[in-house]
Structures are given as C-alpha cells and as structure tokens.
Amino acid sequence: MKKLFKLLTVAILAVAATVACVFVAGCNGGEDGASDYNFTIVYEDGTAVNGQTGGKDGGKVATQICLPGEDGECVRLSGLNINIFPDANGKLSLTQAKVNELFGSSTDVTVFSFHVMSVPGYKADCEVSVNGKGDYKVTLSK
Numbered sequence: 392m393k394k395l396f397k398l399l400t401v402a403i404l405a406v407a408a409t410v411a412c413v414f415v416a417g418c419n420g421g422e423d424g425a426s427d428y429n430f431t432i433v434y435e436d437g438t439a440v441n442g443q444t445g446g447k448d449g450g451k452v453a454t455q456i457c458l459p460g461e462d463g464e465c466v467r468l469s470g471l472n473i474n475i476f477p478d479a480n481g482k483l484s485l486t487q488a489k490v491n492e493l494f495g496s497s498t499d500v501t502v503f504s505f506h507v508m509s510v511p512g513y514k515a516d517c518e519v520s521v522n523g524k525g526d527y528k529v530t531l532s533k
Contacts, residue, residue, distance in 0.1 A: 426484035427524040430454075432477055432507050434531055442477025445510055451476040453508045454483060456493065456521075458500070465506075466493045487524065505529065 432440040432452065446452040454477065457465040468475040468483070473493070477483040487499055494500050505527060506518045513531040521527060 425486060427487040428485045428490065428505075428521065429526045430477070430483045430485075430505055430519070431526070431528045432481035432483070432531065433528060434513075435533070437530075439481035440477065440507075440510060440531065441479050442481055442483065443479050445481075447509045447511065452481075452510060455506045455508065456485075456490070457504045457506060458494065459502060459504065463503075464494065468493075507531065 432442065434440060440452060442452045444450070451469065453467065453469050454475075455465050455467045457463050467473065475483065475485070487501075490500050490503070491498070494503075501521075501523050503521050504518045505521055506516055507529050508516050510517075510531055513533055517529055517531045519527045519529045
C-alpha cells in the first residue's frame with residue numbers, strides 16, 4: 392500500500408509540475424524555453440523600463456505586434472485572452488510558434504513591428520521594426 396501511495400504521489404507531482412510549466416511559459420510568450428524574438432524596452436537614458444509597474448497608472452506596460460502596411464493586423468499582447476507583459480527588466484520574449492499563433496498563420500511570420508504603448512511621459516506609441524529572429528531594443532522617446 393505504501394508503494395502505491397508513493398507512486399501516486401510522484402505521478403501527481405509530475406503532472407502538477409508539467410501544468411505549472413505550461414502556464415508559466417504561456418505568460419511570457421515562451422513555449423519551450425527557446426526565444427526567437429527578444430525585446431528590451433528602455434528609456435532614453437538607456438535604463439530598462441519596469442514592465443510590471445511602468446505602464447499607465449503604475450500598471451503593466453502594454454505592447455502589441457502588427458503586420459506591415461496601413462491595413463496591417465495588430466494583436467495586443469495584453470488583450471482579453473492574451474497576457475504577455477514585459478518583465479521588471481523591460482524584457483519580453485516570443486517564440487516563432489507564438490507569433491504565428493497570435494496572427495493565426497500557418498506559415499512563419501518574420502516581418503512585423505513591435506509597439507510599446509502608453510508609458511507615462513513618453514510618446515503614446517513607440518515601435519521597432521522586426522525583420523527576422525533576433526534581439527530588438529525599443530527606446531522610448533518623448
């Protein structure tokens with residue numbers, strides 16, 4: 392009986408750990424620990440924006456990604472069913488799979504723009520153009 396109880400406990404802990412990993416990865420845009428698009432948001436002096444408290448009314452910083460062109464589709468990363476925010480160091484990462492999913496695309500979306508919105512004291516919308524996987528920095532301007 393003790394063996395069965397131990398086995399059941401280990402199985403339950405393994406399932407709980409797996410579920411926790413899936414939810415944590417979904418919160419920051421990563422899925423398997425590998426990030427394809429890494430964004431860092433900084434003020435004009437180069438210091439990192441606290442993504443958890445640097446937004447409107449001391450809240451989280453709002454971001455979105457948009458396809459190119461005047462009629463390009465935009466997806467808020469802090470929308471109704473999406474909760475992807477920059478961390479306390481102004482960093483936000485997305486996998487290629489997550490970008491494709493957000494745009495509802497069956498092919499890789501590698502050209503888009505990343506927008507930082509509504510940071511008090513700065514332009515309402517600061518952006519960087521993305522053209523392929525890599526590291527990108529968005530410098531907020533007044």
